Structure formats: structure tokens, C-alpha cells
Amino acid sequence: MISATARRALLAQNRQLLRSQFTPIVGGRARWAATSSSGTPPESVYVPGGPVYKGSVNDPTPFPTPSKAHGSHHWAFERLLAAGLVPLTGVAFVTSGSHYPVLDGVLALSLIVHSHIGFDSVVVDYLDTRKKPVIGQVAKWGLRAATTAALVGVYQFNTNDIGLTELIAKVWTA
């Protein structure tokens, strides 16, 4: 039977040993700082739980690299365009396309870009390249080709023919 003071000293020693052996699992920059001995930090340090190794059944979902162009700027552009379409359509209702061809062209261009963004959301939601590698790529590039062709068509139609607002007005009252 050991004495009370000796017992207390033993427990303190154990606690110290356990604390030195226990390293909490951290992610990202802290993990890199704690474990790495190399110079510069890796490119994308936001990797929850550690670096992603490709090629086994236990792979976590890969995250896309953060980019403002595909993130917040894309979002802001989409909303500004949609908001701009409201007065543009209103004005197109009250004026005639032949009197204001530039307005007509701007409306048609905005509608095409708005439609492209909408189609892109649909393609990303249902035919993403992560889950459907072949058809996802086909849809993505097919959409871009179709939008380009539609833009050419809009230009040709507005230049050589009556323009979008005139057409709708004429067909509506035909």
C-alpha cells in the first residue's frame, strides 16, 4: 500500500504522460502546421479531416477549388441580370422594336444569357460530371454550343429581320 502523497504523484505523472501522447485531430492549416516540416502551405488548405487521397472506397467527396468567378460573382451577376430583365421587359411591352433596335437587341441578349444560366443550373443539378461523367460533359458542352448558336441567331434575326419584340407583337395579334 503506497502513501497518499506518493499516490498523488503517480496520478499526476500518468496524466502528464497521457496528455503528451494525445494529439487532437485537426484539419486544414492547423493540421499542416502541426505535422508538416516543409516550407510553403499546400494550395487549397480547406480540406476537412485532412488531404484527399484519390483511389479507394473510403474517399470523401472531393470539393471544388474555391473561386469567386464560379461562386459569389456568378451569383451576383445572375441576380443583377434577372433584376434587369424586369424593367427591360416592361419597356419592350410599351415600345416598338423597330423604333428602338438597340433596346431590342439588349433584351434578346439578356434573355439568352438568362436562359443559359438557367439551363446550366439544370445541367449541374441533374447531369453533374461527378456522377455522370460522359453525359455530363456532353450536356455541358452541348449547352455552350447551343447558346453560341442562339446568340448568332439572335444577331441575324434582329439585323436581317424584324427583331424579337416586333415578332412577338405581330404573332400575338396575327
Next chain:
Amino acid sequence: MLAVRAVGLRPAIRASGISVMALRATSRGVKTESITTTDQRSILDKQRLNRPSSPHMTIYEPQITWYGSIAHRITGVGLSVGMYAFFLSYLAAPVAGIPFDSSAVVELVHGLPEWAKVAGKTVFAFPFAYHSLNGVRHLTWDSTKLLSNAAVTRSGYAVIAGAIISTAALVMM
């Protein structure tokens, strides 16, 4: 090693260096084989195809939130497909030899019976009205307004009512 007094047989065996697992391994009846990670993955994928999946969309309670949302998407896609089809046909028509310009389209529509014209106008006006009004609703959410459950429900029904009224107005133009 923790600084405690060691008693019992197990520490003695451990200290002696004998591997108990090695002793047990010699009498095991189970065989294992090692396969590559790609083979592991393909076995797992085949298994996953055989597993049943719970119903999700088929059992979800119809609500103005998601009905309105998918209607927004369907109307948007429908209108955009129509617009793209028109402009792509305008580009492709000379290549195919079919006369397709504004006067041809106006002539075609002019020749239709009255009921077909009204039906056609409704088919184009309602998605346009609904998508526009719901689009404004989306933009109000993006400015952090009308985000409560009650406000979303009320604005959803208001958009449907507004779309019906606007369609009637547009068709009569």
C-alpha cells in the same frame, strides 16, 4: 508505459515477446485474399446496384414551396427551349431549304382557327407570367425579405393568382 505496479500473467507474456495472435493464426479456419482497390470498388458498386432505395419524391407531401419551385424551373426551361428552338431554326432554315422567317411564322399563325390562337397564346402567356412573377418572388428572397414560412406560403399563392390574372390579360391583348 504508465507508472503503475504491474500484476498478473498478461504483462509477463507481453514482456517475454511471445505473440498470442501468431499462435492463434496457425489454427484459423478462415481464408482471406487480397484484391486491388479498383476491384474492391467494382464489387461495392455491383452490390450497391442490388440494394433497394427508400422512396423520396414519390412520398413527399405536396407543398407550395417545392411545387412552386419546380414549376418555376419547368416554366423557365419550357420558355427557353422554345426561344432557343426558334433562333436555331432561323439559322438552320436556309440550310435545310425550309422558308422560316418572321413573315412565314406570322402567316402560319394567321391561318390557324380562333380556338388554336387562344390556346397557343395561353400556352405561352401562362408560363411567362408565372415565371416572371415567381422570379420577382425569388429576388425578394435574395434581398432577405418575406422569408418566414407564412410569408412564403402567402406569396406563393399570390404569385399563382397573379399569373392567372396576367394570363387572362395577356391573352385578351
